[in-house]
Amino acid sequence: MNELGSLGIVAGLAFAAYAVVAGALGGKLRSLRLTRSAERAALAFFVMLTLAVIALEYLILTNDFHNAYVAEHSNRDLLTFYKVAALWAGQEGSLLFWTWLLSIYSALAILLNRKKNRQLMPYVVAVLMGTGAFFSSLVLFVANPFQELALASAAGTQPFTPPDGNGLNPVLQYHSMVIHPPMLYLGYVGMVVPFAFAMAALITRQLGDNWIRTTRRWTMVPWMLLGLGILLGGNWAYAVLGWGGYWGWDPVENASLLPWLSGTAFLHSVMIQEKRGMLKVWNVVLVITTFFLSIFGTFLTRSGVVSSVHAFAQSSIGPFFAVFLCIIVVFSVTLLFLRLDHLKSENKLDSLVSRESGFLFNNWILLALVFAVLWGTLFPLISKAVENVTVTVGAPFFNKTAIPMGLLLLFLTGAGPLLAWRKTSFQSLKRNFLLPLIVAGVSGAFLLIAGVRHFYAWMTLCLCIFVAVCVLGEFWKGARTRMKTARENFAQALYNLTMRNTRRYGGYIVHLGIVLLFIGFAGLAFKTQAKGSMGQGDLLRAKNYLLRCDGLVSGDTPNYEYTRALITVTKDGHAFTAMHPEKRFYKASQQPTSYVSIHPTLSEDLYVVLSGLDQDTGKAVIEVFVNPLVMWVWIGGLVVFLGTLLALVPSRVEREMAEIRKTQDIAVQVDDLGSGG
Amino acid sequence: MKNRRLKFGIGVGIILAVVGWEAVSGFNQSKTYYVTVSELTQAQEARRQIRVGGTVEPGSVQRRAGKLTFRLAQDAKSIPVTYVGTDTLPDTFKDGAQAIIDGNYLSSGEFQAEKIQAKCASKYQAAPVSPASGQKNPKVAGL
Numbered sequence: 001m002n003e004l005g006s007l008g009i010v011a012g013l014a015f016a017a018y019a020v021v022a023g024a025l026g027g028k029l030r031s032l033r034l035t036r037s038a039e040r041a042a043l044a045f046f047v048m049l050t051l052a053v054i055a056l057e058y059l060i061l062t063n064d065f066h067n068a069y070v071a072e073h074s075n076r077d078l079l080t081f082y083k084v085a086a087l088w089a090g091q092e093g094s095l096l097f098w099t100w101l102l103s104i105y106s107a108l109a110i111l112l113n114r115k116k117n118r119q120l121m122p123y124v125v126a127v128l129m130g131t132g133a134f135f136s137s138l139v140l141f142v143a144n145p146f147q148e149l150a151l152a153s154a155a156g157t158q159p160f161t162p163p164d165g166n167g168l169n170p171v172l173q174y175h176s177m178v179i180h181p182p183m184l185y186l187g188y189v190g191m192v193v194p195f196a197f198a199m200a201a202l203i204t205r206q207l208g209d210n211w212i213r214t215t216r217r218w219t220m221v222p223w224m225l226l227g228l229g230i231l232l233g234g235n236w237a238y239a240v241l242g243w244g245g246y247w248g249w250d251p252v253e254n255a256s257l258l259p260w261l262s263g264t265a266f267l268h269s270v271m272i273q274e275k276r277g278m279l280k281v282w283n284v285v286l287v288i289t290t291f292f293l294s295i296f297g298t299f300l301t302r303s304g305v306v307s308s309v310h311a312f313a314q315s316s317i318g319p320f321f322a323v324f325l326c327i328i329v330v331f332s333v334t335l336l337f338l339r340l341d342h343l344k345s346e347n348k349l350d351s352l353v354s355r356e357s358g359f360l361f362n363n364w365i366l367l368a369l370v371f372a373v374l375w376g377t378l379f380p381l382i383s384k385a386v387e388n389v390t391v392t393v394g395a396p397f398f399n400k401t402a403i404p405m406g407l408l409l410l411f412l413t414g415a416g417p418l419l420a421w422r423k424t425s426f427q428s429l430k431r432n433f434l435l436p437l438i439v440a441g442v443s444g445a446f447l448l449i450a451g452v453r454h455f456y457a458w459m460t461l462c463l464c465i466f467v468a469v470c471v472l473g474e475f476w477k478g479a480r481t482r483m484k485t486a487r488e489n490f491a492q493a494l495y496n497l498t499m500r501n502t503r504r505y506g507g508y509i510v511h512l513g514i515v516l517l518f519i520g521f522a523g524l525a526f527k528t529q530a531k532g533s534m535g536q537g538d539l540l541r542a543k544n545y546l547l548r549c550d551g552l553v554s555g556d557t558p559n560y561e562y563t564r565a566l567i568t569v570t571k572d573g574h575a576f577t578a579m580h581p582e583k584r585f586y587k588a589s590q591q592p593t594s595y596v597s598i599h600p601t602l603s604e605d606l607y608v609v610l611s612g613l614d615q616d617t618g619k620a621v622i623e624v625f626v627n628p629l630v631m632w633v634w635i636g637g638l639v640v641f642l643g644t645l646l647a648l649v650p651s652r653v654e655r656e657m658a659e660i661r662k663t664q665d666i667a668v669q670v671d672d673l674g675s676g677g
Numbered sequence: 678m679k680n681r682r683l684k685f686g687i688g689v690g691i692i693l694a695v696v697g698w699e700a701v702s703g704f705n706q707s708k709t710y711y712v713t714v715s716e717l718t719q720a721q722e723a724r725r726q727i728r729v730g731g732t733v734e735p736g737s738v739q740r741r742a743g744k745l746t747f748r749l750a751q752d753a754k755s756i757p758v759t760y761v762g763t764d765t766l767p768d769t770f771k772d773g774a775q776a777i778i779d780g781n782y783l784s785s786g787e788f789q790a791e792k793i794q795a796k797c798a799s800k801y802q803a804a805p806v807s808p809a810s811g812q813k814n815p816k817v818a819g820l
Contacts, residue, residue, distance in 0.1 A: 242765075243764070352681065352682070352685055368696075372700065380711065389710055389711070389712075390710070390711035391708055391709065391710055391711065392708075392709045392711060392728060393703075393704055393707050393708055393709070394707035394709065395707065396703040396706045396707040397700065397703035397704045397706070397707050397708075398703070399703065400699040400700060400702060400703030401696060401699060401700045401703060403699075404692075404695060404696050404699060405696060408692065531763075531765075583768075591768070591769070592768045593768050594768060609765075611765035612765060612766070615740045616740075621765060623765060
């Protein structure tokens, strides 16, 4: 199996390298045969990488500890569910997994586009497979997961198979951790497709509507999955790490946020290009930036250049990534400069109060946020290079910069969609914004009376209400019009309205999801916590909850031993729930970890951690957090995901447009054939 | 038109100033210098808001009357550390673990740690899985 896996990677690398050359030549010489051959090589790349992944999964599932990777990241008593996840638990496996996902995206991008985007395809294949060749050579030469263990002795080296493996890192043994890395990676990797289309469009000078339309869809999919990955990561941190929060501005977390932010900027500014033919250069820059940040994020996560709680070993892959990143920048920026003449804007900005300028502000703020987060994350490296001292910055820096910018963005989430293209009159401003402003103002006053004194939290909640009224108002207005003109009932009208323009109304649902997310964020301001040593019968109070310890029990499972605290909770004097936080000791990895007990409700989570045993008294050290509104973060994230899915469904208008384009394309092809023959 | 642009410019200016000021204050508040153990032992002077990385010296961890002390070692030098923070120590903190500590270094030569992060050193490296020699020698499969 080790041989088969290595064979898969070698063959994959060969196919990728061939596809780069054949694709570039095929495009240059306009040879359909070479292009077709490059496309087939890219599909073969996918088959070969799949073979390698199957080989590694087979080794993991059959407990073949002769393989060094399996011995380090799995053990016999690990649940099968988690064994599958061992594929992406370590450096080598992760990179193989990354490359495999790239091959899937490449195959899909080729199969779905080779008819529609004939002229772009040879270069799209070349760029995709260039990235594929880089990653497969990393897997082959630097981080090979198919190494075999051997013992060195006086008689020479002998194959060695340990009786059991080191086991999967216990903090990774949690259900959302199993899907978090695949989603995140699908997000990172997918950004290569828009990049490939952008480069192909620049090379071929086909910078019309076609590439931007294709790119928009291919950005939405990875953007959606990246967002979901970030959310699952937060969920994992919240449920497993036991510090009561879901986001800590850790370098690795930041790395995943960066391409999401620049991707968000692109998904908005692309609309200005489609509608008004503006910002063409800017959009190419955003596509390049997003791809660069994706690779950069992978590099930051995998190389250990910035110290992080995501404890990955220092490794040798850093320089390779640095070279690859340089190649990306030099190649894409040079190409962009050579094609500047073809990217002239067709229109000018008419007014500062218009949809266009709303999108522009959105872009500036998002990019400023990218810059601030990047600056804070890389500051240890910057200060080292400039002053030769390493200086790190922590959460206060990120919070203080991100909160005001986030609030501005939140405002635009509601205000932007209500602004008209080109120029918005004062009359329409008044008509559209009067109601949301009044509702938000009244709610704000109520919140003040109810005792909300935290400025940012108050501001966030007011803006959330403002945005919600703005966006729901759009649904209401649209549905009302349909009810009158098409004589539909409200539900029908709402459904037809949404399905007729899924892009627009899917987008609005995404905006509502963002509102829910911010409501969840506002809850952070009202967090309370308590800590105490608890023996049998001891009490601990946190806010209006009273915890009583009913003792400690210990137990054993094949994979870990545990100590469990039995805690009964009363709320305002009434029986509430029982909670059982655990301290687990994983046998294979010889590591302890906490198992947090969470009682989630829509208004607040009760979060109980058994953080240890007091050495002197033998009592349990219990930490309690009361975290308001956390549930809305998960719900909001889910709504964003569903809204994006909806926006990806072709709307009725779009389908009609596609029909028209298809007939045009056929006409063009007939023309081509005519002139060719 | 010109008047509006001016107002707009002022608005953007105010926003930029607020965000900028917040950024600078947050930056100063959380700025932490990364220093090495030998830098501290050589200079022998008090330093505030610093971060030191190293290994928890095996056998040095002592818990007495709710107080935790240990020695943090880096390249054959080590400093005594007292934990004064309130957060519960991470599960990975134990003898031989790699730790990053944040806090103040006193002129007495003691480090008062407010925050301790730790990762288990053995986990991500090749652990001694061989019972015989305790060494392993990964070899690329024959291709």
